[in-house]
Amino acid sequence: MFELLLNGFINVLFTPSTLLALIGGVILGVILGAIPGLTATMAIALVVPLTYYMDPVQSLIMLMGAYNGGTFGGSMSAILLGAPGTPAAAATVADGFKLALQGKAGKAIKMALRASVSGCLFSCIVLMMVAEPVARYALKFGPAEYTVLMVFSLTIIGSAAGKSITKGMIGGALGLLFGMVGLDRIASVPRFTFGSIDLASGIDLIVMLIGSLALSEIFIQVESVARGKIDAHLPPPSCPDDDKLSFKEYLSNIKTITRSAAIGCGIGALPGLGPTLASYIGYDMAKRNSRNPELFGKGALEGVAAAESANNAVCGANLIPLLALGVPGDTMAAIMIGAFMVQGLTPGPLIFREAPHVVAGLYAGLILSNILLLIFVSVSFRMFTKVARLETTIIFPVVFIFCIIGVYALNQSITDMWIMLFFAVLGYVMVKFDYSPATMMIGFILSPLFEVNLRQALLISGNNPLIFFSTPITWLFWAITVYSIFAIVKSKKRSNQLI
Amino acid sequence: MxxxxxxxxxxxxxxxxxxxxxxxxxxxxxxxxxxxxxxxxxxxxxxxxxxxxxxxxxxxxxxxxxxxxxxxxxxxxxxxxxxxxNPKELKLIMKSVILFACYIIAFNLFGYMIPTIAALAMFMYMYGQRKTRLLITISVGLPIVIYLFFTKALQMVLP
Incomplete structure (x- = not known):
């Protein structure tokens, strides 16, 4: 294995066309990820046609580079504009943008970068060491196990609720409700479509994200214009240290980064969950285990590290079910399967024997994509921060236009633009009155996963609810859920925020 | 209240x-x-x-x-x-939302380029930009750059 991996590194590093493909993939991913509305998945979808003319290793590592770069790229706009470029960066906004407003944009980006790279490298190691056993274990997850996992995930709403748990839960319930719009996934009947064909496929996660988190945040910032503030969008660093991240600061967050990376690996190995959920769970766990939980949401480096490590760890972990079992975990993995097949390869257990050099090249490419990401962002981040320090009279209108064109480009749909505007207004009102749009996002992400798995489990068991207590995995998740609720109630009681 | x-x-x-x-x-x-x-x-x-x-x-x-x-x-x-x-702030937000809505309607009716140029210029003016040269450069230049990026580099269709 080691020899194969070494050959993989040599192949990538010393074949100029392969290295160029990887560099191109990473740069394209970062740029597209940084534009609100364009995601990492879109980056790899755009790269796919280029890969028809490449050899298998070149094409796959270019896709992985774009995916890894795109997942990180979303955090750039999250930190600099308060508008997450991708859903995976939604949890980064809370602390990243607050740090930027304190003149510490450079520090926040560096922490996000190092945490992302650490998270992805961690998942690469897990991928190489235990891909097969982890994937086999993940296959034991049926609808009942997923349902209980979703119940646990719903407890994040409680801890992300902010000052009032009731308001947080209202946000979560609204999110769950919006997640039900579209064709019912079991009975295929329309729900809440109001006769519109455009709503039959449901509300797009990105449309809701851009509206409720990005545009609403920009509206909040636009208020400052009415108060006469038309100078730079972000303040410059108050001292040179604000633009730097010391090794000590990185080390002090290593526990959080590792925990989040492990969470990202777990979530990534389970088909259907994805980096957005991983980043929210990583962020939530970091807040609960932090010595300074009160700093979360006010500019905690730990918060940035937690969210970013978790979402990039999914990049490597997504390959676990893909390579070991041939099961696509999410849209990115499904596109990757297509790319494998174009090259005449079928992902699954046999690929380790049939094309070990391709697998080794893919591992090497994924590891090297992190190094390239580190280099590219370290060199170019000042350019990005300069853009964010333009006058508000320029930056707000430009962000508006990018958001709206990005959303239109998703499905070429005018309806999506209206939905985005609706969520922007809703998000703005929610923020003004202390409701959390983030809990609405969490509810929205979990809604289809929770409902479909619960209904499938009940269908399998003939409506017997004991199916949710039928395996050791379900019991484990129930225990974690009960502990989680207990911890939330305890902490809210302590801070007198239960209602 | x-x-x-x-x-x-x-x-x-x-x-x-x-x-x-x-x-x-x-x-x-x-x-x-x-x-x-x-x-x-x-x-x-x-x-x-x-x-x-x-x-x-x-x-x-x-x-x-x-x-x-x-x-x-x-x-x-x-x-x-x-x-x-602050009523002043609320008024600006409402103006922004209305302009946004008008932009979507115009986008649907007239396509990408002219509504985007007009909307960008209006947003910039509304938020206090009074330098004519900057207003024209950005509101004309950026939509062209975005159009070329989306249609040529990303192979997407903008109306």
Whole structure:
């Protein structure tokens, strides 16, 4: 294995066309990820046609580079504009943008970068060491196990609720409700479509994200214009240290980064969950285990590290079910399967024997994509921060236009633009009155996963609810859920925020 | 609502009570009007497609009651949070939303380029940009760059 991996590194590093493909993939991913509305998945979808003319290793590592770069790229706009470029960066906004407003944009980006790279490298190691056993274990997850996992995930709403748990839960319930719009996934009947064909496929996660988190945040910032503030969008660093991240600061967050990376690996190995959920769970766990939980949401480096490590760890972990079992975990993995097949390869257990050099090249490419990401962002981040320090009279209108064109480009749909505007207004009102749009996002992400798995489990068991207590995995998740609720109630009681 | 100088001030108890009433009415409408009209009841697939929306409507009703009660209990508290809204800020946000809506309509009618140039220039002017050269350069230059990026580099179609 080691020899194969070494050959993989040599192949990538010393074949100029392969290295160029990887560099191109990473740069394209970062740029597209940084534009609100364009995601990492879109980056790899755009790269796919280029890969028809490449050899298998070149094409796959270019896709992985774009995916890894795109997942990180979303955090750039999250930190600099308060508008997450991708859903995976939604949890980064809370602390990243607050740090930027304190003149510490450079520090926040560096922490996000190092945490992302650490998270992805961690998942690469897990991928190489235990891909097969982890994937086999993940296959034991049926609808009942997923349902209980979703119940646990719903407890994040409680801890992300902010000052009032009731308001947080209202946000979560609204999110769950919006997640039900579209064709019912079991009975295929329309729900809440109001006769519109455009709503039959449901509300797009990105449309809701851009509206409720990005545009609403920009509206909040636009208020400052009415108060006469038309100078730079972000303040410059108050001292040179604000633009730097010391090794000590990185080390002090290593526990959080590792925990989040492990969470990202777990979530990534389970088909259907994805980096957005991983980043929210990583962020939530970091807040609960932090010595300074009160700093979360006010500019905690730990918060940035937690969210970013978790979402990039999914990049490597997504390959676990893909390579070991041939099961696509999410849209990115499904596109990757297509790319494998174009090259005449079928992902699954046999690929380790049939094309070990391709697998080794893919591992090497994924590891090297992190190094390239580190280099590219370290060199170019000042350019990005300069853009964010333009006058508000320029930056707000430009962000508006990018958001709206990005959303239109998703499905070429005018309806999506209206939905985005609706969520922007809703998000703005929610923020003004202390409701959390983030809990609405969490509810929205979990809604289809929770409902479909619960209904499938009940269908399998003939409506017997004991199916949710039928395996050791379900019991484990129930225990974690009960502990989680207990911890939330305890902490809210302590801070007198239960209602 | 209390006016203090230019600001409209709302006490937390008022906001919570009004929020509770709005949410309560919405959840009742959802349960008795919207769900029966918008979600078909299919029984042969185990749990009906109406089950989750109805559960959510009831849960929202419960939360609405909690919110109203908590607002009522806060009524007598001396130290209440005050939600201050500046009419100037609100006016600018409303103008932005209206301009946004007009842009979407114009985008649908006239395509990408001209509405984008006009919207960008109007947004910039509305937010205080008065340098004519900058206004023209950005509002004309950026839509062209975006158009070329999306249509040539990303192979996407803009109307």
């Amino acid at each position: 209390i006016y203090e100088g230019d600001m409209m001030n709302f006490t937390e108890s008022k906001v919570d009570q009004v929020g509770g009433i709005i949410l309560g009415v919405f959840s009742l409408l959802l349960y008795f009007v919207i769900i029966p009209a918008e979600v078909v009841d299919v029984q042969k697939f185990g749990v009906s497609p109406r089950f989750f929306p109805k559960t959510m409507a009831l849960f929202l009703l419960f939360l609405a009651i909690c919110l109203f009660v908590s607002g009522y209990r806060k009524k007598r508290q001396e130290k209440q949070k005050i939600y201050a809204i």
